[in-house]
Amino acid sequence: MTTNIWPKRTLLWCAGTVLLACSTGIFAADPGPRPTTGSEGGRLANLTPNEIAFFNDGQEVFAEAENLADGLGPRFNLDSCGGCHIQPALGGTSPTINPQVAVATAFGARNTLPSFITANGPVREARFRRTPAGTPDGGVHSLFVITLRNDGSLTGGIANNCNIAQENFAAQVANNNVSLRIPTPTFGLGLIESIPDTTILNNLAIGAATKQALGIGGRVNINGNDGRIGRFGWKAQNPSLQVFSAEAYNVEMGISNEGFPIEREERAGCGFTRVPNDTTNFDGVTGIDAVSDVDKFAVFMRFLAPPTPSNSSPGGAVSIATGRNLFISVGCHFCHTQTLSTGDAASAALRNQQVNLFSDIALHRMGPGLADGISQGVAGGDEFRTAPLWGLGQRIFFLHDGRTSDLTQAILAHRSNANGTFPASEANAVINNFAALSAADQQHLLNYLRSL
Numbered sequence: 375m376t377t378n379i380w381p382k383r384t385l386l387w388c389a390g391t392v393l394l395a396c397s398t399g400i401f402a403a404d405p406g407p408r409p410t411t412g413s414e415g416g417r418l419a420n421l422t423p424n425e426i427a428f429f430n431d432g433q434e435v436f437a438e439a440e441n442l443a444d445g446l447g448p449r450f451n452l453d454s455c456g457g458c459h460i461q462p463a464l465g466g467t468s469p470t471i472n473p474q475v476a477v478a479t480a481f482g483a484r485n486t487l488p489s490f491i492t493a494n495g496p497v498r499e500a501r502f503r504r505t506p507a508g509t510p511d512g513g514v515h516s517l518f519v520i521t522l523r524n525d526g527s528l529t530g531g532i533a534n535n536c537n538i539a540q541e542n543f544a545a546q547v548a549n550n551n552v553s554l555r556i557p558t559p560t561f562g563l564g565l566i567e568s569i570p571d572t573t574i575l576n577n578l579a580i581g582a583a584t585k586q587a588l589g590i591g592g593r594v595n596i597n598g599n600d601g602r603i604g605r606f607g608w609k610a611q612n613p614s615l616q617v618f619s620a621e622a623y624n625v626e627m628g629i630s631n632e633g634f635p636i637e638r639e640e641r642a643g644c645g646f647t648r649v650p651n652d653t654t655n656f657d658g659v660t661g662i663d664a665v666s667d668v669d670k671f672a673v674f675m676r677f678l679a680p681p682t683p684s685n686s687s688p689g690g691a692v693s694i695a696t697g698r699n700l701f702i703s704v705g706c707h708f709c710h711t712q713t714l715s716t717g718d719a720a721s722a723a724l725r726n727q728q729v730n731l732f733s734d735i736a737l738h739r740m741g742p743g744l745a746d747g748i749s750q751g752v753a754g755g756d757e758f759r760t761a762p763l764w765g766l767g768q769r770i771f772f773l774h775d776g777r778t779s780d781l782t783q784a785i786l787a788h789r790s791n792a793n794g795t796f797p798a799s800e801a802n803a804v805i806n807n808f809a810a811l812s813a814a815d816q817q818h819l820l821n822y823l824r825s826l
Contacts, residue, residue, distance in 0.1 A: 401809075402816035404781035405688035405824045407462070408767040415463030416679045418564070418723040425677060425721065431662045432674030437464055440627055441527035442520060445651025448536055448644035449516035450628040451499050453477055455671060458497045458557040458626070462768040465678045467559045468496040470770055474517065483523040488543035491517065496556045496776030499626065500543065503551050503747040503755075512748045514625040515541055520644065528646055536644035553746040554775035555608055559765050562680030563606065565729040566762070567615055568716035571603045574735050577711055585708050588803040592709065592736040595751040595759070605735045608761075608774045609753035619671040623652060631668045677723065680730065681765030681826070689821030697822025700815055705804040709734055709760045732763035732826065741799030743790030746774065756796040767824040781820055 417429045437456035440446045446453055456464050457473040475493050478485040490498055502511040519538050528534065546552045571594075578592055585591070595604035597613045606612040612621065620633025630637050631652040637645060652667045662670075685691055701707060710732040719725040737757040745756035753759075758774060772784035789805035792798040799805075808816065 400813045401782050401786075402813045402820055404820055407770055408684060408687055408824060410462045410768065411682070413682055414768070415465050415561070418677050418679050420723045421677055421721075425673075425723065428662060428665075428670070428673045429677040431665075432670035432672075432677075433464065435667050435670045436674050440629060441525045442523065442534060442646050443527035443529075445629040445645075445647045445649075447518075447520035447523075447628040448538055448638060448640045449519055451514075451517050451626045452497065453480075453627060455622070455626075459560055461770055465560045465675065466765070467557050467769055468771050468776060470494065472497055474498075478518055481523045481525040483518065483520065485518040485540055488517060489547055490543075490552070490554055496771040498554045498556055498776060500546075501553045501555065501746075501748055502546060503553055510749060512750065515543075515546075516625070516628065517543070520628075532646060534646075536640075538640050538644060553748050556771055556774065556776035558606070558608065558761075559681075559769070560675045561678050561765055562729070562731065562762075563615055563618075563678065564676035564721075564724050565680060565716055565727055566605055566731060566735070567676065568719040568724040568727070569605075569714050569729060569735070570717040573714055573717070574603055574605075577714060577734055578736055581708065588705055588708065589798070590705075590708050590738070590800045590804075592734060592738050592760075592800070593752070594736055595753050598751070603735070604751055605759070607750070608758055609748070609750040610735060610737060610759035611750040611753065615672040615675050616668070619675070620668045623668055623671070629667075632666060633668055677721075681768070683730075683764070684767065684825045686825075688824050689818070693818045693821045694825045696815070697818035697820070697825075700811065700819045701822055704807040704811070704819070706808075708804070709736070709738055709801070710763050711760075730764055732766075733760040736760055738800045739797055740788065740801065741790035742793045742796040743787055743799065744773065745796045763823065763826050766826045781823060782816075 417426065421429065437454065439454045452458055452474055459465050459467060461467050461469040472491065472493055472495055474491050474497055475487060478487055500515050500517060501513060502515050505511045519540055520534065521536050521538055524534055574594060595610040597604060602613045604610040604613045606618040612618040617633060620631050623629045623631050624634035629652055630650040632650055632654065635650040637649050654666050655664045711734045712730060712732055714729050714731065716724055716727045716729060737753050737759055739756050740758055741756060744758065747755040749755055770779055772778050772781065773787060778784050785808060786805060788799060788801040790799050
């Protein structure tokens with residue numbers, strides 16, 4: 375077999391700055407995303423008829439585009455959940471062609487694309503690190519406004535009189551004040567939601583001495599109200615799919631709901647439906663028709679099946695099996711725990727299941743190379759939740775900001791030394807182990823990761 379290799383020294387890019395050079399050596403090539411099989415985006419097995427009905431309805435709402443009459447805006451990042459979560463199927467992550475480019479000027483809107491939004495780049499949201507006063511910010515700053523948008527949804531003589539301007543993203547980028555995030559995949563999230571907190575904590579304690587010798591720590595992100603462990607979002611800031619759904623509806627599409635009922639201050643001239651925009655329907659309907667969109671989103675994600683790995687692609691079964699062993703010997707498994715178990719979940723489809731997520735759901739310090747300067751919950755500016763690796767084989771963009779589509783670069787970007795602000799990455803020793811492998815063994819490990 376011919377092994378593709380990287381040049382002897384590979385430079386890594388982060389927020390427009392070359393941070394470090396890889397150690398001398400050759401690096402195997404990312405095989406690229408596996409083809410779809412048609413099975414992606416399906417539902418869990420053993421759902422009841424009612425669960426299937428709610429899943430199907432939630433799937434439909436998750437895919438549909440929102441309009442002004444639904445409450446879209448006044449500031450938003452995209453007009454549908456499915457636009458962000460569509461690779462390799464509905465519920466996934468950012469697609470090859472970025473739908474934000476089209477939505478910026480759809481229906482007569484005249485939004486300017488920020489420099490970090492490109493046709494072939496990932497869907498992104500922007501957070502600002504600091505306020506104009508210099509205090510910590512961290513919130514989502516939506517990319518687009520509904521000014522001049524006319525999508526035909528307003529009736530009865532209502533006109534779009536909203537007249538607000540986009541934020542000045544060029545200035546924020548110039549001030550190094552922008553932190554970017556890409557959508558996280560939603561496959562199998564109901565299983566992750568059903569893992570007991572004690573299971574997560576017990577797993578973190580396993581092999582603690584060995585982890586410590588490698589410089590690996592890890593802690594969970596705790597909900598400040600009741601002490602639950604957060605598990606969704608790049609920093610595990612959300613404890614449940616209900617919160618995850620409600621927050622996304624509000625900050626990504628600007629649609630207020632029963633989880634986030636307060637409208638933005640710019641409602642004057644920019645609000646075309648009552649608030650909250652999305653609510654439980656009490657007007658003479660029952661069953662699925664009475665359920666809010668947020669509830670439907672949560673049900674859809676809760677019952678989405680996890681990704682199905684391949685036993686043969688890429689590289690063949692022998693290479694994948696070899697890569698699996700190398701994944702362990704290098705030390706990747708210390709953070710990317712292959713399997714955790716669910717507990718006594720209310721739904722039989724989620725109860726006492728093995729969850730092959732390849733994540734400990736914990737926060738780890740990733741060094742200045744990946745640090746984004748954003749704090750959420752107990753997570754600091756250099757801490758991120760261990761990203762689940764299931765489904766990685768069909769993803770296009772990697773890392774929290776989508777800075778690369780190359781898996782080798784994504785692995786190497788986990789390594790960076792301390793600077794005056796952040797300590798060294800906890801992954802340094804493990805990435806050094808990866809870099810020390812022969813090109814052939816690196817290829818086996820990459821093939822294994824792309825088989826997931």
